[in-house]
Amino acid sequence: MLLKITQTAHYVPSKVVTNDDLSKMMDTNDEWIRTRTGIRQRHVVTDEDTTDLVVNVANELIQKGGISGADIDFIIVATASASEAVPTAAAEVQKAIGASKAFVFDLNAACSGFIYGMSVLRGLFTNPTYKKGILIGAEVLSKYTDWSDRTTAVLFGDGAGGVLVEKDAAAGNMFLGEDLLSMGDLGDKITMAGTTNESPFNDGATADNPGKWVTMDGRAVYAFATRNVPKSIERALAQADLTLDQIDLFVLHQANYRIVESIAKRLGQPIEKFPMNIANYGNTSAASVPILLDELNAAGKIKRGDTIALSGFGGGLTLGTEIIKF
Numbered sequence: 220m221l222l223k224i225t226q227t228a229h230y231v232p233s234k235v236v237t238n239d240d241l242s243k244m245m246d247t248n249d250e251w252i253r254t255r256t257g258i259r260q261r262h263v264v265t266d267e268d269t270t271d272l273v274v275n276v277a278n279e280l281i282q283k284g285g286i287s288g289a290d291i292d293f294i295i296v297a298t299a300s301a302s303e304a305v306p307t308a309a310a311e312v313q314k315a316i317g318a319s320k321a322f323v324f325d326l327n328a329a330c331s332g333f334i335y336g337m338s339v340l341r342g343l344f345t346n347p348t349y350k351k352g353i354l355i356g357a358e359v360l361s362k363y364t365d366w367s368d369r370t371t372a373v374l375f376g377d378g379a380g381g382v383l384v385e386k387d388a389a390a391g392n393m394f395l396g397e398d399l400l401s402m403g404d405l406g407d408k409i410t411m412a413g414t415t416n417e418s419p420f421n422d423g424a425t426a427d428n429p430g431k432w433v434t435m436d437g438r439a440v441y442a443f444a445t446r447n448v449p450k451s452i453e454r455a456l457a458q459a460d461l462t463l464d465q466i467d468l469f470v471l472h473q474a475n476y477r478i479v480e481s482i483a484k485r486l487g488q489p490i491e492k493f494p495m496n497i498a499n500y501g502n503t504s505a506a507s508v509p510i511l512l513d514e515l516n517a518a519g520k521i522k523r524g525d526t527i528a529l530s531g532f533g534g535g536l537t538l539g540t541e542i543i544k545f
């Protein structure tokens with residue numbers, strides 16, 4: 220379909236928390252965090268929440284695009300940490316940017332949310348009515364982090380990134396191949412934001428939902444990612460009838476630098492094709508791919524016509540790859 224990512228943008232809260240800052244809060248240190256994860260610092264909200272991050276990205280996208288909110292046909296926000304369930308983050312953005320004709324919704328596929336959102340966006344554009352859509356990945360994981368648990372508190376960060384996608388008769392096919400996969404039987408390997416079922420009718424029984432704080436079986440998630448991400452990329456390439464060498468850049472979820480190195484090795488591709496920014500942001504879940512995409516775009520490291528593989532993987536457990544023509 221004749222679509223184009225016409226703008227990219229990202230926003231992170233101003234407060235930076237370094238590994239040394241964390242070493243004063245819990246039994247950890249910079250050397251351990253850096254060597255095991257690649258993370259040096261992360262951005263954490265102070266007086267902002269998810270809606271604020273998303274609105275900043277949306278405003279930048281329409282400003283860069285030279286359009287107004289009233290021009291937008293739909294807004295999708297991929298997040299597992301919205302400010303509230305209702306109204307959705309997407310509805311809050313619609314209000315903030317005056318997207319009066321848009322339909323809007325949030326989508327939760329955890330760390331794969333932006334990738335799943337790209338697939339949904341492509342489907343929406345089959346309707347000839349829709350010409351301009353916004354997709355934003357955003358997380359405030361700091362509010363679901365147990366800041367006394369050194370096994371998880373050092374891993375995550377807050378942030379948002381997004382794209383403005385528009386129909387363009389002069390563009391070529393943007394979506395070349397896709398592979399989406401979920402393994403719900405492994406869902407308990409990453410949990411977050413559990414709720415209780417308190418009501419006058421539950422005779423005190425409480426649902427056995429997970430707790431509020433992020434939990435992760437790192438070994439299991441690590442194994443899931445190393446085993447399945449390369450295969451997902453290869454399935455998406457087969458659908459696109461492309462080879463690995465025809466991919467200019469692999470823009471992968473920034474969960475752990477060793478994971479990205481392992482995926483590059485399994486694919487037999489040079490690490491130079493796997494840009495990473497986890498050092499600066501930590502793992503921002505659904506925001507990590509669009510933040511990296513915007514940084515690469517802003518730095519001129521992605522050119523019009525480049526073939527890019529986007530992959531997200533994590534909570535659910537979920538996994539997804541989109542092969543796009545930028």
Ligand SMILES: O=C(O)C1CCN(c2ccc(-c3cc(CO)ccc3Cl)cn2)CC1
Pocket residue numbers: 255256330374409436437438440441444474475478502504532533534
């Ligand atoms: O080396 C160590 O001891 C630890 C071992 C455990 N680690 C992990 C494990 C898993 C993840 C991870 C998380 C998500 C969720 O976005 C998705 C994908 C992955 Cl691979 C990140 N770090 C950190 C260093």
